[in-house]
Each structure stands twice: as structure tokens, then as C-alpha cells.
Amino acid sequence: MDRILFGAAYYDEYLPTDRTATDMALMRDAHFTVIRIAESTWSTLEPRPGVFDFTHVDRALDAAEAFGLQVVVGTPTYAVPAWLVATYPEVLAVTDATDTPRYGARQIMDITAPAFRLHSERVIRALAERTAGRQHVIGFQVDNETKYYGAASRSVQRGFVRHLREQFGDDLDALNRAYGLDYWSNRVDAWEDFPDVRGTINGSLAAAFDAYRRGLVTEYLGWQAGIVREYARPDQFVTQNFDFDWAPGWSYGVQPSVDHFRAARTVDLAGVDIYHPTQSRLTGKEIAFGGDMARSIKGGANYLVAETQAQGQLGWLPYPGQLRLQAWSHLASGACGVMYWHWHSIHNSFETYWKGVLSHDLEPGPTYEEAGVFGGEVEEHAASITGLRKQNRVAVLVSNEALTALRLFRLETGFMFGESAGYNDVLRRVYDALFELNVEVDFVPFDAPDLGAYEVLLVPALYTAPQSTVDALRRYVQDGGHLVATFRTAVADEHLTVWDDRAPHGLTDVFGVTYNQFSTPDGARLAFRDGFAGGADGAAEVVLELLTPAAGTEVLARYDHPAWSGYAALTRNAFGDGTATYLATLTDLVTVRAVLADLLRDAGVWDWPQDLALAAPTVAVRRGTNGRGRAVTYLLNYSGSPVVLPAPVAGRDVLGARDVTAGQELTVGAWDLVLLED
């Protein structure tokens, strides 16, 4: 694409009057290029079974066409109509939590229910047929923020048992053994005795059920995409709006209920929704995290921010400058478009205070005005910013399976209950430290074929992985990679059965350590070797493994603790042509950053953005090569105070419209950016 997609979700259905002409004119004036329609609106599209009403769809399409806007058409299946549930109650998902679900919210259906599939298919076909022929329809979004919604009906469970039966070749003994079902008499000796999985205390079984259900999401998205592709033109893309673990109240980490790497194969373009705190809590981390993930799951391709906040929910109203900075930040991570959820604030129902570009008065306000500034800029400078590609030297290995496992065997309790930091907390600690060091990363899955493409590979808390991944990590180091793993890596096999040899399984020689004791912190702190981690002295958090290093292993830190001072906390080992570093406890962000800084220096991937990170901590650097092959450098200031710094590289100050020499003094304004093009 030769321009940035810029726009918003548009719901003519929810507007008090027909304002399409007014709205599209406002959008055009703000340099919007695209709207998304129809998503969630099944009950207006098909008010009665089989009776279709395209009033709103046509009206929005016609108006968009008239004002030169492109359109993404969303299938409406995210929310089911009352008539569907009234007719087929089984469409409501019986879940892990309840046998008596109630109608009302979105995302409450069993995506495997035949009645849901039958009616979904009919409405998808009707909508695709109606819209695919319109020239300005550039793509389709199948469903929205799809997950499995905790579905655990009898039919879902029977599907799961059938899946197990296939996986284990009908061998129940193998299943009992692999999962340890003998424990507490959970053994199953006849397939027909398989109990309701929802009550299980067996972590292996529970994890397998979750993994199976993530598979249902992939299958479901593929099914929708297949239907849509029967209608779509070759130039029309199919996308999904992937979202992230929603914690503590925003896009936080790896999505537990979807395997993004697998599900992304079903679509042409990764769409993503990224929501985050603003005001005094705007840091750019969520934007970067979500962007890196969206880019990585489609192999480095540009992605569409299908939803992000305009005014957002209460407390997210952006300060002047923030909305524009956020939008540029998405582009800096490799987005090919930024779309707000949503155009107009809704006047009732539920998300009334998740506010759009327009407030309830439907008049241009500060948010609209600032969006227009961004729109004008990206229109003007499209050639500098489209087609951004990254060439990252560092990767982070992420795992849905480890995430699930650490919900079932929690880091701080060991059980499937109790307050505890989780997988995403560990991942984010690592990621956030890298962000603060201006280290750009790709994410890779546990079965990535090409780890060797990266000079440094970070592996946070990979609790569970098959032998093949353990072998791949060994090969990675052998072949010269710099591996940095944390506590709780290589603990269990793919069935969540803890390995019964020395820990970390299969890697004791690679890391040059082993341990068979671990506990909670009990006041321990990290005591670094002189000269390492520059004065950081973080307290141990969450868990500490008591490492015994082998001869020759570098001990970078020990524990400062009355009982555990004899054990190592951070070690590095030369193995083959590479190095393997093991961090045996979690610690605060400042300390993790100091540790990673020294490791990255030693690994030879330290560059000027890292120096800048230390000199100007509020300025994030994002880099890449644009569509016309020029290097671009973003300097993004997440702060209410301007920052003055020497230009790190020479180039064209695209927004300032001047040339800059390296070392020349640059001012990056409050909540502002500088974009340099080579």
C-alpha cells in the first residue's frame, strides 16, 4: 500500500440520526482514509431469521464512496442476536464458570455450536455478497477479538476427548501415564468414563483442554476466512482483529486463549487491537509490545491497528499531543494503518464511556482536531513511512503453553489458585527492560525454525516445551547464539510433566548450572559480581531457584540471604560458539535492565539507541527501512517535557522539513516526535 490506512470503526446503526454525510465530511477533513463497518451488528443486519436489512451497510458504503473513503467490512458474528439464542439456547456457551449462561454481552457464544455456525454462515454470505463488489471495499475482517470464551459444553468436551483419543492412538494407558492421572485416583480406564474436565485438578489435562480450545479458534477463523474468500476479490484482504491478554485493564501480554502464530495463518493481514493507559501513564510500551507481536506473527509484515483508543475509557482522555504521538508510535513499530475504536461515542447501552473520536455531542473536539493533524502529516509524508521493515538482532521466545502452565502451576503458589505473578508479568518485565534500552525485538514461537537469525534470544519462563525445543535451544547456543533464559525454563515436557532428570532439563551443560531446590524470596536480594550490572541490587521477586554452577561457569550474581548465599542467581556459560545466561529469579525493572544492558554489551549488539536510552530515558527509538528502501529513525518522546539531544544520525527531519546532520542539536517536544529519513 502506498498510503497509511487511517480511520475508525463506524456504526451508523448506533447513531441517533442519519449523519453519514456529516460524518464522512468530517473524516475527509481529518484526512481519514478508511472506515470499518458492520462488525457486531448482526441484529440490525438480520433483525429476524433470514430477513436481511442492508440499510445501514449500504448507507455507510455509499457515503464513504461519496467522500473518497475506503471500507473494511467486518462480519457481524462477535455478538449474537436475541432471536438466535431464543431459538437455539445451546448457542450460549456453557463455560468453565457456569452451566447457566445468560444472554446479553458479546462473545458469549459457543463457536462450535451448529446453530451458530449455520446462521453465521448465512449472514456472512449475505454480507460478503452484498459488499465484495464495491470498489472501495479494500478488505474484510472476520469476526472480532475471537476467543473460545471458556466454552466447555458437553459437545466441546466430547470433541476434546475425541481429540485426545486420536492424539494418543486410542491408548488410555498412554494418556494416564503422560498426564499422571493416577494421582488422586484420577485415572480413566474407559473413554466413556471421562469426567467433566472442568473439575479437574490435573494440570496436564487442564492445559490440554485449553490448547484444544485455542485450536478451535484457529479452525473457526479459518472457516470464516474460507467463506469470505469465496466472495472477495484478489485485491481485498482478509484480516482478524487479534487482541491481547487484558490485564490489569489494557493490552498487556500474550493472549491466553488464542495461538496468534497459528491463527494468523488464516488471514492475509494481521489486525490487532491495542489499548493502553495514557495521561501520566503513557509510556509507549503497550504500543510497542502489541506492534512487535502483530508484526512477528505474520513474519515481519506490516500490520493493521484495527482498533485503538481515541478518547478511550474513563481516565484515558489523551493530553494534548498524546493522540498524535500514539498514532506515530504505531507506525514506528511497523503498522500500515491506525484505526480508532470508534468514530462517535455511543449514547447508551454499555460502552457509553469508551469514547470515540467525537464526544456525545457529535461535534469536532480536541481529539478530532488532533487526529486530523496526524492525518494530514501521514498523507503528506506517505512515501517516508509506508512499507516499514525491521531487521532486528534480538528475539524473545513466547509460548501460550508456558502461559497456561504457569496459570495451573503458579509461580508463587505452585497451585492453580492463589495470587501470583504470571507468565506475562515475567515476559513484560523482560520486554519492558528491552524497550527502555531501545532494543527492538521480534517475537518467535517455541517451534520457530530459524532461531539462528538472531544474535540474542531471550527466553522468559519457558516452563513447558517439547524435547525438540530444548534441542533447538542447545543448537542455537552451539552455533554461536547468545541465549538468555530465566527461571522456570525447561521444567516440563509438552504435557506439563516435569522432567525427571537434572534441571534445567537437557541444558545443564549448556547453561553450566543445575538446581534441585527453589523457593520464594524470603527477603533474598541479588549480589552481583563486581563491575556487573552497574550498582543495581534488586530484591528477588516471585521465585528463586538455587543454582549450583559447574566449574567454568561465570557466576554473575549470588543471593544475598542468610541461608542461600552459597547459591548462584545469575550465571553465564560459554558453550559451543555461543553463550547461555540463566537468571534464576525475577527482580525489579531497573535491575533487569541493568543486567540486560551488560549482557547485550557483551553479546556485541549494543548500539547508539542503547546509549541514547541511558542519556534520554523518555525518548524511545524505533528504526527500520521504509518502502523506498531508506533507513528511518523515530525518536518518540513519552514525556510532558521536551528533550534536547544531539541527532544520533544524519537525515531528513521529515516533519520538521529540514536536513539534520549527525550530532546537531535536536529538540523532541513534549509528547512529540522527530522522524529522520536517511
Add this chain to the structure above:
Amino acid sequence: MDRILFGAAYYDEYLPTDRTATDMALMRDAHFTVIRIAESTWSTLEPRPGVFDFTHVDRALDAAEAFGLQVVVGTPTYAVPAWLVATYPEVLAVTDATDTPRYGARQIMDITAPAFRLHSERVIRALAERTAGRQHVIGFQVDNETKYYGAASRSVQRGFVRHLREQFGDDLDALNRAYGLDYWSNRVDAWEDFPDVRGTINGSLAAAFDAYRRGLVTEYLGWQAGIVREYARPDQFVTQNFDFDWAPGWSYGVQPSVDHFRAARTVDLAGVDIYHPTQSRLTGKEIAFGGDMARSIKGGANYLVAETQAQGQLGWLPYPGQLRLQAWSHLASGACGVMYWHWHSIHNSFETYWKGVLSHDLEPGPTYEEAGVFGGEVEEHAASITGLRKQNRVAVLVSNEALTALRLFRLETGFMFGESAGYNDVLRRVYDALFELNVEVDFVPFDAPDLGAYEVLLVPALYTAPQSTVDALRRYVQDGGHLVATFRTAVADEHLTVWDDRAPHGLTDVFGVTYNQFSTPDGARLAFRDGFAGGADGAAEVVLELLTPAAGTEVLARYDHPAWSGYAALTRNAFGDGTATYLATLTDLVTVRAVLADLLRDAGVWDWPQDLALAAPTVAVRRGTNGRGRAVTYLLNYSGSPVVLPAPVAGRDVLGARDVTAGQELTVGAWDLVLLED
């Protein structure tokens, strides 16, 4: 009435032995005048279906008669007998929370269930017939603390849908439009498809369901009152015991489940139950709040404190002096009687530690003794204290609908979930500030016909109101009133649909402000105009609306905040013959009090009680005109230290039995009062 009703609920049913003669003698000695009987005792009154046993009722009536006590007879329907539920399980309310209710507690019935109505009617008739002819029976209480108990059975929901059908003239499109049901495919296109309302995420629908169920309470009380009136003599009153929002653990604010203004029409006398902390947390605020409400819902008439605490629950044992001060406080607010719940502490079951006038040893103790002191005083000084009328210049507009709306669209989250201050917190902040300024108020409902009777009208967080109320507020200011409204006023119409014009809807010219941005505080503080609010500088709490004042609007405060300092936080505008003040954020009690003090001064309603409030903060002033037409002034000291002050008015020190000249030094003892009569 020419004397104060003073007494307690009396349950012969729960006593270990027949002590009626002993108890009535003790009551007589303590100058009690009345007992309430029979409430809650259905299972003793009708142990088996249709078999009535009047042993306890007769025994209590006979003993009361013998000792010169009057009696209020309560219908026993607050708690249902086991046999009723065993026979008709549908009597137990299926609720918002559960489909499988269990028998045990009180207030667990579906007040619309035919079996409940049939059997209620029979027992009410039997009891009324038995007791109405007794000379010393002065009135009847129908049911007790009635609410709808979350009832949401199929039949209740069908009633609700029928109600909607009538309200919308059978026009489903109108309903879908009014409530915004298109959102998330919630549209209903056939009445028979109406889903279980309990799952709805649509705030308009949820609010309508609650309002409908408040209507059921009014209907039910009217039904009971109608039955009782077939038996009652003209001199016997019918009352209900209204109670308040129970938060955090006492009578706190507007009752969410009953529309007190409407329900009060069904009875002759407003009864009310007022419970509150004592000991070091006794402030008088709950007594005043509950009293002002009870008086207001019957147009200024005296009301009966049908229940208040003797020793109360754990932690409420009154310090010496507090019980008497509390009782006098009720009279100072306009009560015509004070009745304790309850006479004797119960020896088992559930409310064993909600202790009565007598402890479990059933002997006179400190609480009994102090009650007797009060009883003697009110008997002696009846002519000075009965028939109190208020002539308040200030009113506070309250709204059940706004309360419900702000549970569904919470102030701090915007959703129907999440921790947030609620309507009653805002109301109480305003009310408590007025109390601390000795400003006495009446409460008025959103549809009050006579706002013009008040010089100042305070409108806290009137989130939802029909156009007619918006118009009434405009007229009120136009005609010379001083209107003080807070944030979140005039946001939505009566269906909770946010107005789609400029905010505050229909009043931008009245207040001289508008806003289309609002957020959470994010550290903002109030920065007052020089000379306003006397040095107060409260932090913004809960929500802040970013006001843009019109030319000519007085900006009384702006925000002190890095991003929002350009916006006003408190404004006043001259409009017509009056003024309209808008407070765009909540702030601490001290600051609200300082703001209101200056506003009241400027509005010309400042008087000596307000000066006294500043000089002697623990002394509350309550005033009125007694039944013989004389002005009375209460000075109530909510403190463990005596206060010395100059007499604010001349008059008879009723309890001190001496005449006082204005300015003469008066001592108001610890937890004591002075009552002056003109």
C-alpha cells in the same frame, strides 16, 4: 399527637418465658408510651396453614393495656413461614443473583407471587380483625423495610415486558431506539424473543427493570394498606418502616430499591428506620439525613422513627449520654416518635448481637436507665417539642433514577462494574457539608412541582432526568432561584440515553458552560479564584469534567494540573433572575463545605447557625416551630467534650428550666443538648 411516641418493638414470641407484666412495668417506669408487635412473626401467628394462634398477640395487647401503653400492630409478612415455602416453592424469589434460592432469612419472597399474596392476605385480615378494635391500638405498620429483593422470576420478567409493551405502545422499534438495543446485537424484534433481562449489558434496559420493580414495591404496600384500612378505625394510622441504602453498614443514603416519594403516598405516616455508628463515630449526620428524608417524603409532616438502635450491633454500644442525645436528635429533625429495635436482646437465632434496650440478662442496665431519662424529659416537656414544623430555605433534589444510572454507568469506571463512588457518596458529600454548616434542608424529587419554594436548590449528580426536569431547572433559575449542580447532571434522558447535543443538555446557557471532555482526576486539584472558598484547595476526586465557560460566566475555580489548567472546575452564571453554579468535580468534605459556604453567603441564606457552625463545629443546630407555634432551637453537641457558647437566641432553656438571654453564656455538655423555646 400531643405527646411523643416513645417505645420499642416487643416480641413476646422470642422471650424465654412470659415476662409481659415485668416488661411492661419496666417500660412504664421508663416513660415508654408505645410498643410495636407482631411484625415478622407469621410462623407463630399462623403455625399451620389457616390455623391462627393469637396467644402472643393477645398477651402483649393485654399487658400493654394494663400498663397504659399504646400499640402499633405490624403485619407479619416480612418473613415467611417454612410451611408456606414448603408448599409453594415459588414464593421464594428467584433473583438477579440466583435461580436456586433457599429458605431461611427474612425478605426472600417474591412479593408478586400469587401464593404469597393469597396467604399474606389471609393472615393480615385475621390479625387486623383481631386487633383493630382494641382501643390502645393506635396504628398499623404494613410489612417492614419492604423492597423487591432482587426478584427476577419468569413471572416478574413477563410483567416487566408487558409493562414495556404498554409504555412503548407495542412499538418494539421505539423500544430498540430508546434503549439503543442495536448495540452488540441486542435488538429485539419479537416480544417473544425477549431474553432474560438478568444478563443484559444494556444500561437502559437494566434501569427500566429496576424502576419497574420499585413500582412493584409501591403497588404491594398499597395493596397491604388497602386490606388493613378495611379494618382500621379512622383514628388509627397506617405506616411503613422505610429504610435507606445500607452502606457501608448503616443507614447511608437514598434507598435504591424503593421510590420513597411514591411509596409514601400509600401510607398515612412515614415510618423510618435509622441506624448509625455511635461511640467515637457518632456525628448526627445519619439521624439528620434520614429524618430530613422521612419528613420530606410526606411533605414536611412529622414522621415516626419506627426503628433505631438501643445497644445496636457490636461496636454500637452507646457511650453514656449518647442514647439520649440520639433520641433528642430525632425529635430535632421532626420525628413524632422514637422506637427502639428492640426491647429485649434475643437469645439465639440470628440477630442475637443486635442488642435491645435490655441485655440478655433481661435486667435494667445502663441503656434502659438512659432511655428512661429521655422518656421522662419528653413526657414533661411534650408541649415544647411536639408538632415541630420546618421552614427550610434550601432543598436538595434526589433521584432514584440517577442512583440506578450511576450503578450502571459508574462514575469512576463508566461501566456497570468496578470499584467506584456512587450516587449516594456524592449526595452525602453535599449533604454532610450542609449538615456541618447547620444548613437544614428538604429533599425534593425530580418531578417536584414547587422548586420555587426554595431559595437555593442543590442538584447532585442528576445523571438522568426527563426533559421536563431540565425545563424546570431552567425555570427555577430564570425565576430567581440559586441552583447549584454537580458534575454528571443532565447527562442523559429518562431512558439513560446520553443527550446528543452540547452538555449539560439544555442548560449550557443557564450555567454558562459546556464541556465535551471529562476524565478521572489524574492528580488534579482545585485552584480557586482569589478570595473564594477561603483557602480550601481540595484534590479532585472521582471524575473531572473539563468546563469551557462562556463569556460572562464567573470562573470560581480552575484545575491545577499539567494538562487541564485551561479548563474551569467551578463556575457561576447569572441567568434570568437567579444564578446557576456548576461544580465539575468531587472534592473533599472540607473543600465542599468551603465552596457551599461562599455560595450560600452570596445567595443570601447565611444566618447565625452557619456562623455557629464555624465557631463550634461539634454543635449541630436544628430549628423549627412547635405545635403551639413557638420557635424552638436545638443545640446538639456530638462530642465527648462540653462546649461553651453565647446563646444564639433568647428563650426558655427547656431542659435547664431557666430563661436565657441572647448572648448569655451557655454550656452544652458532652453528648448533651440545649433546647431553647421562644
Add this chain to the structure above:
Amino acid sequence: MDRILFGAAYYDEYLPTDRTATDMALMRDAHFTVIRIAESTWSTLEPRPGVFDFTHVDRALDAAEAFGLQVVVGTPTYAVPAWLVATYPEVLAVTDATDTPRYGARQIMDITAPAFRLHSERVIRALAERTAGRQHVIGFQVDNETKYYGAASRSVQRGFVRHLREQFGDDLDALNRAYGLDYWSNRVDAWEDFPDVRGTINGSLAAAFDAYRRGLVTEYLGWQAGIVREYARPDQFVTQNFDFDWAPGWSYGVQPSVDHFRAARTVDLAGVDIYHPTQSRLTGKEIAFGGDMARSIKGGANYLVAETQAQGQLGWLPYPGQLRLQAWSHLASGACGVMYWHWHSIHNSFETYWKGVLSHDLEPGPTYEEAGVFGGEVEEHAASITGLRKQNRVAVLVSNEALTALRLFRLETGFMFGESAGYNDVLRRVYDALFELNVEVDFVPFDAPDLGAYEVLLVPALYTAPQSTVDALRRYVQDGGHLVATFRTAVADEHLTVWDDRAPHGLTDVFGVTYNQFSTPDGARLAFRDGFAGGADGAAEVVLELLTPAAGTEVLARYDHPAWSGYAALTRNAFGDGTATYLATLTDLVTVRAVLADLLRDAGVWDWPQDLALAAPTVAVRRGTNGRGRAVTYLLNYSGSPVVLPAPVAGRDVLGARDVTAGQELTVGAWDLVLLED
């Protein structure tokens, strides 16, 4: 027994491979003497109904025999197989909490369900028959940590009603009266109308239901023991593994769901499981508490620690020295054996991180090594340590009924809900103070026949007791005993009906006090009489009763509080030949300890361990007489620092292998002990 039982639970069933020979060799090397097998393993023992598989049982038995280990065989009924529940869903207990239980965890069955009993009996018989003849099988454990699991099915409830009917001689009026069911119309006038007890708000009824269900546990254990005894040889013991109230996350206090004194009659040997924090939170209190209880419920006999932690759950990994100190501590309390749960850490399922003697690598590690040290010591010194008997002068009266009552009428709320300290918190405050004073105690039940055997009797919060207990306490003091009771003693009869005479019921002359007012602390502190409690000045906690002392009663403390300073807080009264002390509030541990110290001095039971407690607070003293009739003294140092002290008695330093004279300097190492034998 002439040697200490030392071992672990062994689950061949859960091991990844057959390691029996390896494991037994390791055990032998660590001086283990015994394993427990088969408990919980029903599904491997009987994989299909009626098909038994003794592979694991035989393998473990054979290996144990080969390596000279003894075996305790556990019946496997703690966890039910999937096939049993699939066939008979009623085996899953419908509970207080749910009508829709799910299969998965252990302890989820209705122990009264006929299908459960039928199948339990079959597997118990099969196992007992298979194993009883093996010479090295020394005993059987029936079930494990048995409770009633909240079972409240229709059949359990019908049993309960039948029980009430018998208890009250079919007299419903008597029941209604005894429980106060008239309250809130809860009266039952026909047995067939008895409502689902789970909804009751009547504390008497709820307590009776819990007591009935504790009776089911006793009956069930007796039933299992009876079956096993049909097979067991006379030299084989029958035991149960009793456990304690699990709060906040370890063995904390009296078990609410089992009457240990009654249930212990069904077995020959009391087994017990004791789990507790370690690391910086290891104090020895839980070990002592659990041990004193296990010893007391079988009249002073030695008991088996059937389960205690090796590495335990996360956060309990012992510091070097702690595992050994813990094991010795059990012996010091009178244990005849210490068995770990469990031998090997489990690799999956649920308790994966409740780690055993071996870590997941199944290799000897620090925990194994330290266990072996202990094993060697006890093997070497068996004659000094076996057969320990106590001659305690102090007893603590405990009551399941009071525990239940104070859940229904909570100390800080008065209701059956709300945050509150409970019975065990009061008990533990008293017990912990005694522990810190090195005062060893026995526990006695409310109906103990021989209170006179003790010089001092402590009675914490005995809220409910029959008249006979009240009479026994009176007699105890009359006859010369020193009684120390706390607040909330003698409040209610055995039906939880509060006595309606002066409090404390039947004991006002014994204690020389009465009260009819009580409240929460509201800032009160204790103000001791000069010279009493040595400078302690604790804040009142939880509740304060306002005592009025009789003439002649010593007032040891009053309340320091603005309103309550006239009331006594701690009193002592000479009555008959003894004294009766009443503590009317809870206070901090330091203050309770100071109070008890002075009371014990005055009662004449102060001895050198009490002096040592003040001089060396981390060193606990436990004493007794060993099997060969010699006095033994344990000095146990719960601290990471060594303690030097003069030998309190002369004797043989058993572990140091030297003789010690009284007064000679002794060093008790960090987390170490000295054992002196006379």
C-alpha cells in the same frame, strides 16, 4: 515400640519408572524404617469396578521387605475413581456451597452415600486381605484427613432431621423452643416441612447440623476400622491421619469438621498431619500445638506424625538444619514416629510443588541428606527417646462446639458473616503465649472427667457448653484449681441459646464479676494494676466485655478508654480452695504472655523452663520421661543464631555424647537442639 518410626509416604503409582529398589536403598541409607503406601490410589488399585491390580502394592511391599522397611497400608478411599462417579453421580457430595459438584479433587465424596460405602468396602477388604498377612506390615491407616466435606445432600439432611427427631423425642415444640425458631418465622410445625438447612439463619440449627456431620465422620472412621480389624493381626495398629484447621495456610488450630476426641476412639494410634511455615517463620508452635493435641486425644499416648513436610510447598524449603530440628521437635512433643509427605516430588497433576524428600530429579539432595542425619541419630539413641510420657500441670479446654458457635456468632461482627477473629485465633493466642513461656499443656474436651488432675486450667472463649460443664468448672475452682477463662465463656447453652441470667452464666460468684455490656475495642487499652504484667500495656482486640467486679474481687486490669474506664478488664477471685481469673478482652501476644506469666507464678506452677523462656526466648524446652523411666529435656533453638546458656539440669547430652552438670555452659546451635537425659 522400641524404635522411632521414620519414613515417608511412598507412591510407586506416581513414579515415572519402577525405582523401588533404588528408592528403598536410599531410604535404608537414610535410616528410614517405614513407608506408608496405597492411600489415595484407588484408581490404580481398582482400575475398573471389581478388577483389582496389586502391581504397585506388591512391588512396594516386596521392595520394602527386601530392604528391611516396615509398611503402613492406607485404605485408598480419600480419592474416588472416575468410574465410580461416572456410574453413581450421587457419590459426589452435594455441599453447603453447591448443588452441582464436579469430579476431580480428592475429598469430594458423600461419605454416607451407599454406592460409596459399597465400593469402599470392597476395595478395603481386597487390600486388607492382600496385605495383612505380610510380616512387615505394622499397621493400617483408614482413609486420610477425613472430614464430612460440607456434604448436605437430601439424604444427609434427612438423616439430620431424623437425628433431631430422636434427640427431641419427636417434640417439635421443644425443638422450636430450644433453637429459637420463632425468630423471623422460622418455626417448623411439621417434620415434613423442614426446609433445606443450608439456607438457615438460625445459629442453633446450623450448629446442630455441623455437629451431626462431625458425628458422621466418627461413624465412618469406625466403620472402616471395623472392616480392617477383620483382617489385621493383633500386632498391627489401626490409625487415622487427623489434620487441623487449615488457616491461614497451615495446621493452625482445632479441626472444625471432626471431633478429634470422639473420632480418636475408633483407632489404636492417633496419626496426625502437621504442616507449618519454615525458613524465617519457623517457630515450633505448630509442631507443639499439633503434637499436644494428637497426644491428648488418646489420653497422653504417643502418636504418629503420619504426614509432615519434607521440602513442602513453595516457600517452605527448609534452611539447613531446620528439617532435622523439626523432626526432633515432633519427638519432643511425644511423637513415636515422623513420616514425610512424601518420598518423591510428583511430576505432574496437582501437588507438583508440594515437594518430597527427593526433588523432581529423584536424586539425593540437601533435604534427603539432612533427613538421613536425623535418621541416624534416632536409630542410635532410640532408648533415650522412645516411649516419652508427659506429666503436665496445665491444661487447655478446647471445644469444637465453641469453634462452630463463633463462626455463626462471630466475635467481631456478631453475625455468621463478616471478617472476624475466630475461636482458633483466641486459642492460639493463649497457646502461643504458653509455648513462649515453655509451659507444656494437655488439651481437654468440654466433658473431660478429670479436670482436677491439673493445677491450672485455661478456658479460651468457651462460648457454648452444657450446664454440666459450667458445674464442672465451678467444682474445679471449689476444689482448689486455678481457672483462667477469657471473654465469651459460658455465654450460651449447648443449643447456642444465650443464657438469660447474669453473665457469665452460673459463674458470677466463681469469677466475682458480671457484665451486661460488651462492644468492640474502639481504641481501648489495658491498664494493669501496679506491679502486674510487668509493664505490658496491650491494646484491646476483637471484643471487650465491661466487667463489674464484686466486692473482694481483685481487679488486675481496667480499661484505658474515655467511656469505659470504670469497668474491669482482668479480674481474679478466690473461690473455694482455688482462684478464678477472667480476661474480658483479647490483647497482643506479648501482653497475654505477661499476664499468664504472673498468673502462673501466683498459681505456683512456675519452674525453670519459664525462667529460661525469658532468658533465651528462641529456645523451647520440652520435657518428659522416656520409656526407660529417665527424665529427658529437649532444648530446641528456633533461630538462625546459636544460643549459649547454663545447663538447666544435669544429665547426659545425648547427641553431644558427654555428661553435663547443671549450670555448665551449653551452646545450642542455630536451628539445632540439645537433648539431656537424666
